[in-house]
Amino acid sequence: MYSSPSVLGSAAAAGTGAATLAFTGLNTAHYLVAAATLVFFGMALLRLVPRRES
Numbered sequence: 001m002y003s004s005p006s007v008l009g010s011a012a013a014a015g016t017g018a019a020t021l022a023f024t025g026l027n028t029a030h031y032l033v034a035a036a037t038l039v040f041f042g043m044a045l046l047r048l049v050p051r052r053e054s
């Protein structure tokens with residue numbers, strides 16, 4: 001959808017707001033933030049789940 005913008009996509013990219021966010025090249029940053037969020041979520045789950053007593 002965002003890899004080859006059409007005429008309509010170019011018109012949306014020329015606007016302001018959320019429509020321009022997809023064209024700023026921040027995909028890598030978004031993936032890094034999502035990965036860090038998942039890692040921290042997993043670490044929080046490990047702290048919340050009770051451990052077995054052996």
